[in-house]
Amino acid sequence: xxxxxxxxxxxxxxxxxxxxxxxxxxxxxxxxxxxxxxxxxxxxxxxxxxxxxxxxxxxxxxxxxxxxxxxxxxxxxxxxxxxxxxxxxxxxxxxxxxxxxxxxxxxxxxxxxxxxxxxxxxxxxxxxxxxxxxxxxxxxxxxxxxxxxxxxxxxxxxxxxxxxxxxxxxxxxxxxxxxxxxxxxxxxxxxxxxxxxxx
Amino acid sequence: xxxxxxxxxxxxxxxxxxxxxxxxxxxxxxxxxxxxxxxxxxxxxxxxxxxxxxxxxxxxxxxxxxxxxxxxxxxxxxxxxxxxxxxxxxxxxxxxxxxxxxxxxxxxxxxxxxxxxxxxxxxxxxxxxxxxxxxxxxxxxxxxxxxxxxxxxxxxxxxxxxxxxxxxxxxxxxxxxxxxxxxxxxxxxxxxxxxxxxxxxxxxxxxxxxxxxxxxxxxxxxxxxxxxxxxxxxxxxxxxxxxxxxxxxxxxxxxxxxxxxxxxxxxxxxxxxxxxxxxxxxxxxxxxxxxxxxxxxxxxxxxxxxxxxxxxxxxxxxxxxxxxxxxxxxxxxxxxxxxxxxxxxxxxxxxxxxxxxxxxxxxxxxxxxxxxxxxxxxxxxxxxxxxxxxxxxxxxxxxxxxxxxxxxxxxxxxxxxxxxxxxxxxxxxxxxxxxxxxxxxxxxxxxxxxxxxxxxxxxxxxxx
Numbered sequence: 264x265x266x267x268x269x270x271x272x273x274x275x276x277x278x279x280x281x282x283x284x285x286x287x288x289x290x291x292x293x294x295x296x297x298x299x300x301x302x303x304x305x306x307x308x309x310x311x312x313x314x315x316x317x318x319x320x321x322x323x324x325x326x327x328x329x330x331x332x333x334x335x336x337x338x339x340x341x342x343x344x345x346x347x348x349x350x351x352x353x354x355x356x357x358x359x360x361x362x363x364x365x366x367x368x369x370x371x372x373x374x375x376x377x378x379x380x381x382x383x384x385x386x387x388x389x390x391x392x393x394x395x396x397x398x399x400x401x402x403x404x405x406x407x408x409x410x411x412x413x414x415x416x417x418x419x420x421x422x423x424x425x426x427x428x429x430x431x432x433x434x435x436x437x438x439x440x441x442x443x444x445x446x447x448x449x450x451x452x453x454x455x456x457x458x459x460x461x462x
Numbered sequence: 463x464x465x466x467x468x469x470x471x472x473x474x475x476x477x478x479x480x481x482x483x484x485x486x487x488x489x490x491x492x493x494x495x496x497x498x499x500x501x502x503x504x505x506x507x508x509x510x511x512x513x514x515x516x517x518x519x520x521x522x523x524x525x526x527x528x529x530x531x532x533x534x535x536x537x538x539x540x541x542x543x544x545x546x547x548x549x550x551x552x553x554x555x556x557x558x559x560x561x562x563x564x565x566x567x568x569x570x571x572x573x574x575x576x577x578x579x580x581x582x583x584x585x586x587x588x589x590x591x592x593x594x595x596x597x598x599x600x601x602x603x604x605x606x607x608x609x610x611x612x613x614x615x616x617x618x619x620x621x622x623x624x625x626x627x628x629x630x631x632x633x634x635x636x637x638x639x640x641x642x643x644x645x646x647x648x649x650x651x652x653x654x655x656x657x658x659x660x661x662x663x664x665x666x667x668x669x670x671x672x673x674x675x676x677x678x679x680x681x682x683x684x685x686x687x688x689x690x691x692x693x694x695x696x697x698x699x700x701x702x703x704x705x706x707x708x709x710x711x712x713x714x715x716x717x718x719x720x721x722x723x724x725x726x727x728x729x730x731x732x733x734x735x736x737x738x739x740x741x742x743x744x745x746x747x748x749x750x751x752x753x754x755x756x757x758x759x760x761x762x763x764x765x766x767x768x769x770x771x772x773x774x775x776x777x778x779x780x781x782x783x784x785x786x787x788x789x790x791x792x793x794x795x796x797x798x799x800x801x802x803x804x805x806x807x808x809x810x811x812x813x814x815x816x817x818x819x820x821x822x823x824x825x826x827x828x829x830x831x832x833x834x835x836x837x838x839x840x841x842x843x844x845x846x847x848x849x850x851x852x853x854x855x856x857x858x859x860x861x862x863x864x865x866x867x868x869x870x871x872x873x874x875x876x877x878x879x880x881x882x883x884x885x886x887x888x889x890x891x892x893x894x895x896x897x898x899x900x901x902x903x904x905x906x907x908x909x910x911x912x913x914x915x916x917x918x919x920x921x922x923x924x925x926x
Contacts, residue, residue: 266756267547270702273760274528280766281525286707287518290714293508309727344744360658376717376728386744387691391684392654409713409728417709420674422541422739422746423691426716426732431684433646435600435616437623438492441646444599445653446684446731 292375292408302374302405303454309377313429314442316451319402323349326399326455333397333451334364341393343367343385350399350455359386365393365447371404372452373412373426379452380412381425390425396447398427402456468796468808468820475794475823485620489612489791492619493782499725500779500833512718517837519711520773524763530672530705531754537675541737543750550757555586557753558664558697565695565749567592567661571653573679573686574598575666576614576776577699577755579798580811583664595656597685599649606633612792614799615723615778620791653685663693663747667700668775669715670752673708676736677752680720680729687731696747698735702759703772715775722777722835762810767846771806773836780830780840786823795820802830806843814847815856821847879918886912 292298299305307317320326330352334340339357346368359365367390371380379398381390390396406412409426416424431446442448466474478485523530535545548554561567570592572578584605587594596605600618604611606629611617618626626645630636634648665686669678677698679686690696706712712734720726739746763769781787781801792800799807802824808817821844830840851857852865871881915923 265547266549266553269549270547270754270756270760271528271531273756274531274702274763277760277763277769278525278528280764281769283525284518284521286522287515289710290515291511292714293511293515294506295508296506313726313730378728378732383739383743383746387687388745391688391691409717410710413709413713416734417674420676420734420736422735422737422743422750424734425687426728426734427730428726428728428732429730431682432730433599433683435598435603435618436626436642436645437621438495438619439623439642441643444646444650444683444685445597445657445688 290410292410298374298407302372302407303402305374305407306372306377306405306452309374310379310429310452313377314432315377315429316449317454318451319454321457323347323455326350326453329453330366330397334366337362337364337395340364340366341386341389343389345382345385346399359388359392362389362393364395364397365389366397367399369398369400369404369452370424371406371412371415372400372454373406373409375408376426376428378409378412378426378428380416381427383421383423383425387423387425390427391446394443394447395449395451396427397451397453399453399455402454405454466793466796468812468817470796471794471819471823474796475790478790478794484622485791486789488620488622490788492613492616493788496616496724496778497782497833500722500782501725503721503725503727507717507721509721512714513835513837516715516718516835517773519707519715520836521770523705523707524703524769524772526707527702527705527763530707531702533672534670534675534705535754537672538737538752541675542740543675543737543752546751546753548753548755548757551581554581554699554753554755554757555583557751558583558586559590561695561697561749561751562587562590562592562662565661567695569593569595569656569660570662570664571595571597571656571660571689571693572601572664573666573681573689574601574617575664575699576611576798577666577701578664579611580757581699581755583699592662595653595660597653597657597689598681599646599683599685602649602653603629610793610798612800613778613781614776614792614801614803620793657685657688657692660689660693661695663689663691663696665690665696665698667698667704667752668719669706669712670700670704671706671709671712674736676709676712676734678712678716679733679735680716681732682724682726682730684731687733690733690735691746694747695749695751696735696738697751697753699753699755702754702756703763703774718835719775719777722775722779722833758811762807765810768806768810768843770838771803771810771840771843773838774803774807775836776803777835779833779835783829783833785825785827785829795823802840802844803838806838806840806847809847809850814850814854817847818851818856821851879916882916882918886914886916
């Protein structure tokens, strides 16, 4: 008998002894106080509390203008595959292994957890290797709960999704918090556009 | 990696308390901090409702586990991942060994995984000549020290900043007065090279969603994301109990686990992995292997009481609040999982005889049950294993005789009074070192000093 049959056989025997429990139904996010009505407000609170930075731009043009100024201080930049041409900085392109700055496009953001939703199709190394990470996210794609974000992803899942909820950090050395251990130590969420009007 | 066994618990905990008092201080401070954060995080949600819901989902999962295992396998294969089934440690390591051989793996990086500790993955790879590097900062520290982790979530909480300064000075050449930031930067630099050159990345799995074949991994440093993104092959070890039915269930489990573990709303980095890199992706592993591991889990599942322990999400909340764990940290427990949860998992994973005396490493105060995010009745299960140990005659003969004698006396008031008076006499005046059962008891504890008056006498005289 192979391992698969052995394991499944023992599981079936064990399960047959139990009273079957029904699934309790969809999670309802029970909280003493509701999440902020504006998802961007909730996202900003948590993302900043975790050590991230949040900037808001009314238009892509305004976002691009800011990025040009910001990126000028860096020798080069690694840019994600799905970052629109209008948001690409005018700096030399470097591979993620050596770029001091990475720029990614998020698929969305989550208020309840303060998370950016990053898709493998944008490039995983760009999301992880440069010490500073700028992530563009569309104002319309900031949702209230992680459940909503997963529901949006569900039918179009790439090989990997990363939820990034602040800079890389660790308290493994004597319980003292340090940033930028392996992933980016500085992360800027650049929210572009206004509600309902797109970018 | 040197590790004692569960049977050495009493001697090892005595040794730690006697010879390494800094460990108690470090572990107590760290676990109190974790627990304070958990407490605060739970005031922001309706924790009772979240925990009851999570208990319900995991109980549903475990009572339909065969169906969900088959579904997870089907989805993973459809996503392009390879699925291996392992009944034992040897089979899990053999699956890894086959991948290592086929890809000619020379070096590997690993994200923190308790199951990989349970299996002894690092020793296995090193014996085959594969260079293997732990990449979680805490795991890296203890790998350099040659120690096992002492906590499910914070593997190096028993080590001080000063310990790390000395270690990094010797191994990475940092200054003896280096700041924690400088130490972390040195580790980042040393490990960055390993990430980008490793042939193989390894991880555990916090959850595996049957509906979508999604492997979910929670962390704070980004090392798991890197370990599962940079090398060309990814091998994930997943206990069969780690499944979740639906993607919709995952959001709550990601949040509840982190809130219970460190008090954060969610880990700084969460990886949701479906399979290998696809044609429209620029990077990611070419192969993803998921090793579904039993290794004693079906034995627990078959137990009418202890199966509930399989709901565990490995948050460490029960360790953080445990007054017994706080005294020693995890090393004394002698295997991968320590604290209250380790003491109830061990008899299932290792066998009851091999696990003794871990079910006794508890005051049964019940704090662990109060904090468990999936409502595992830990104190009940500790008692269950103690009961089984007595039924199977695994407790010391002297203890059995002593308990039988006590039962005889305690059910006969006259005999109890005479016995009590005798016990307050000579033998106990020696601190309990003269009687066989009590000698074992006090060998690893403080001396027993009897009250000069019996309780019944105090009662008659009127207790103030």
